[in-house]
Amino acid sequence: QAQLVESGGGLVQAGGSLRPSCAYSGGTFSDYAMAWFRQTPGKEREFVASITWSTITDYADSVKGRFTISRDNAKNTVYLQMNSLEPEDTAVYYCALDANYRGSYYLRDPTGYAYWGQGTQVTVSS
DSSP states (O other), X not given: OOEEEEEOXXXXXXXXXXXXXXXXXXXXXXTSOEEEEEEOTTSOOEEEEEEOTTOOEEEOTTTTTTEEEEEETTTTEEEEEEOSOOGGGOXXXXXXXXXXXXXXXXXXXXXXXXXXXXXXXEEEEO
């Protein structure tokens, strides 16, 4: 059974960095887009970044220039390098695997993802 397991969240001061990772098991990884979303209490899940099977990346405006998404197909893992963190980045971060084989469209829509991780808490103190 396919599974996504996140790690690497934590507590950091504003201006600091974190690098959550998400390991996939149970199926083919390299042919599917991956994404990171985040969610705070009372709000909808928000798109953060995505990377296609061909390594094309996309970022929310709020994180562009500060966050970098990458993937290592040999390790079935996707990463989110987060720099210059702000208190507004505080959230539970979720990774997700696209439901579409070699899909490249509508990756900002959370309904298009087949599998989700359990989430990792990121807290940025001011």
